[in-house]
Amino acid sequence: MLGAILTRLADGRFHSGEALGEALGVSRAAIWKTLKRLEEQGYPLQRVRGKGYRVPRGACLLDPAVIRAQLPAALSERWQWHLHQQVDSTNAEAQRSLLPGAPHPLVVLAEQQVAGRGRRGRPWSSPYGQNIYLSVVEPVSGGAHGLEGLSLLVGLCLVQSLEDVGYRGCQLKWPNDVLLNGAKLAGVLLEISGDLTGEALVVIGVGVNVLMEAADGVDQAWTSLYRTGQSAPLDRNQLVAAFLLRLAPAMEIFRAEGFAPFRDAWQQRDAWAGQQVRVVSGAHEQLGVAAGVTTRGALLLQQEQGVQEISGGEVSLRLNNAT
Incomplete structure (x- = not known):
């Protein structure tokens, strides 16, 4: 029911509980209970007496079908797609989902992580339905040596995809953070599986703060796309599609030429250059x-x-x- 409610609210306007209940064939109390749970988890839900409920325009649940519809067929069919309501972390789930003997590129998404991890094992705040928790599994050659510069490339793809949909001012902090106004917006975590010296798979973990307004236990300055107030999409399906459209062709170049072709673009967005x-x-x-x-x-x-x-x-x- 939550997905159906958010679909109705995604226009950014107020909808009464009674109207939502009538449209979905449930009681107003059922609408209230569903949205109360979401609100308690920190979701940016507005509740105004006499008007009803409102969420940020474009806010929605993740849907692989919606994401795939925004990708070329060859790209959509390249990956096996997995969506989970809750996992420990998408990187860990991606590792578990690899098929023995015949591993296949994967996209793993989750609405919530209960043990999300950042670099060096730091916790990553992962409330339900608010952010992007994504892991992409791709083949690489040269083992660990073949990953040199890859975290920088993934961060660059993130910034470029955000620029593509209208966000301005995103910058890169070496080696794997995306900053906006000096605060952390997104991060990258790479993990390798298979032969550490030859053919292997890399799990590309990406976390992007989209709708989050509060974060417990975070020991650094952070922000979210919602908090920036920029008039660009908050539709997480659109944001994931934009990122994958950037990542896939970049990976092809990276496999052939390494990070070198992307160096100048990365340095143009270097947040701490000269500091x-x-x-x-x-x-x-x-x-x-x-x-x-x-x-x-x-x-x-x-x-x-x-x-x-x-x-x-x-x-x-x-x-x-x-x-």
């Missing part, structure tokens, strides 16, 4: 000026003694004036 930063790896810390990235996706750190190349892994990049 004093700290590179933290365990107890070790380096200071310098962020000076872009290499053709392999390594960070260039300008120091008094010269330019250092910093690879990913367990490295954390922070502004020098941040805690």
